[in-house]
Amino acid sequence: MTLTRVEKRVSRMVRTGPKMSKWYDSKIAFGLIMVTPAVLVLVFVLLYPAFVAFQSSFYRITTLTRQETFVGFGNYAKILVDPTFWHAFKLSLIWTTGAILSQMIVGVAVALVLHKEVAGRTFVRGLVLFPYLVPAIVAVLTWRWIFSDTVGVANYLLVDVLGLIEQPVPWFDPGWVMVSVVIMSLWKYLPYWALFVLARLQTMPVELHEAAQIDGATTWQRFYHITLPWILPVVIVLLVLRSIWAFNEFDMVYLPAGGGPLSETTTIPVYIRQVAFEIGDIGHAAAVAMVMLVFVAILTSFYFWAYRKAEQRLG
């Protein structure tokens, strides 16, 4: 039987093993070639802009004309003594903590409910995703209507319909505005938590709960000793990701009240915008961004330590 050229080559490879040429047949080299496009994207979209921002932080750069003046660590020194920056930092911490804690607690609760065998579960699971699909600007505009002091339905329900309170809630007063913003973000990002935690719950062995039930464990004991350790790694990963995103969040914080009233929604990202486009100094804004980067990196390290602990506990 006459073999084709391909068949002859395959036959030879089977007998002698694949012929290793110099570099392009090496597995390591092949792997490197495959990841090169992704690395290039990473470099140009992430690393290069970060490097430029880092470099810019040592200059005073006029936003409009891009005129540069080297100031060394001057921008960083300015930040250290700037009460506006520290106020924005404090607000960022409050906003991030409030947003993440509320999303985590309610998200886990919703996931636990969706994990139950109830009628219409599939439909509800689909409905839960809806807020996440809504663009941030639409969500904010809708909530501004809901919280409006003149035409808002929230106060109408609370005061006039349900009679739960006597005076309307001043949703956009300095003492309340951050609460309002946290509520808006809770509605928007709750599905994110619920779906990830639900996916993890669905991998949990049912026998663990059954065995615990037989042994007389209460609902809380089963949740604390079985469910919680099981979902903890996912919760921590979500904490890391959502914390980073929340700390960097601009639109959900800026759109409701434009950084006010009295700068009570001027978190770090909003402050960066103010410095860059109102005061007009890109270098100073870059320095603030670098400080923010360092803080987020520290936060992330802590989270990964907690994640390892959680994995060990589960193991």
Add this chain to the structure above:
Amino acid sequence: MKNMKRVTTAFFAAALAVNAGSAWAQGKKIVPFLTAESSPNAVAQLTGLIAAFEKQNPDVGIELQLMSNDNRATRIINSVSVGDELGIFEIERRLVPDFTRAGYLLPLDTIVENIGIEKFIPGSLLYWPWDGHLYQFTSDLAASTLYWRKDLFEAAGLAEPDSYERLLEASQKLHGQKGVSGNAFESSNRGAVQRFVTFLWQNGGDFYTRAGEPAFDRPGAKQAVQDYVELNKYAPSGNHSWGNLDPINSYAAGRVAMALFPGRLGYQIATNAPDIAKVTGNREARVARGGKGPRVVYGSVTSFAIGKTVKHPEEAKKFLQFLFTGDQLLAYAMSVPGHVAPAIKDVQAKLLEQDNPYIKEHRDWVQTILEATTYFNAEAQNMGSITENGEFKKSFVPMPWSARVMGQSPVVSTLFQRVALQQVPVDQAYNDAVKSFSSEMEAWKKENAWFKAPDPNWQPPGVK
């Protein structure tokens, strides 16, 4: 393998064909046109006008780009600073000094020369005092008038609000009645300046002099602040966080008894809340004690500039001239009648004769608003219009540092919010504001050594 080669060849051939097609299409001269117009009617009008221009000029394509009003400045600043082609764009008053100084704008004098300066409403064109050129072409004017609920006033036995005393009395008597707040004199970052300045100027105060020196420490300014703080007590509780359209929404919902706003409010209530419109009065705003003080209100000039990076400058100028003259300008003004007041005299005169339901029903409102465009002032474009002795002599000197004092957190908004929300005594908040106006101006001047007070006798062309 052969099939693979055929598929690959076909793919690249198709790609080349698409590119070639695009290149051919780009034989047309494309001019970008950015606008923050949000009214569906206005956008539809613009699209129609663009089509008409392109029909007359088949080698030119106008690319309409809509942007958010709140984000307009950021969008434009980003474009110029990265060297993107900036075509025709609506330019915010507070950006003009920086843009002009940075050389980002094309001079537009030839457009006015083509039309004839005598055809414009005097003072509607904003020439740059430091070189005498025109960098922003006025498309339309807007001016504030006072809207008030005649039915509520009559029921409470109140006189027409033509002075501070009557504004206050009405606010006090009507506040809290059936869910209505006394007024819509807000303290928000986005609206406080526009409401407050009418009080400031009619009390003989101003922010700076024409020469660019602080003036907020004048007695008239302090009086205006005290009066406004008092009235703000009777605005809806969340007014300090209002957005641009919240005064309209509140008035249309019947939640406030008075509002000081340009013509858009009238048009909106007539269109969306006709029951409220029926019981609404509209009049010239007189807000100082006894209704006295100079005849001046807040107003604004909507103007368009052309970026120097535009690839087809002559075509851009041609389109700008086409859009904001003659029947096109009239059509544009009719998109929001009464709010968009043409800057060209004969076009403005034709506005009242239009066969439009709103103009027919509320002709008196439109007349009041058009008349207000003859005595309006804009804080960022007309610095120092109120003289030391409290007279209104319109200045055409822009406030170069307005981004610092009227930007994201305007000084006056912070003043009123501190009083209302933190119970800071008015005197203390006012004194802090005086210092802020001065320190921000000094900081800006330190970074901009070019600034010198313009010739005190300089007047733009067309103004006697």
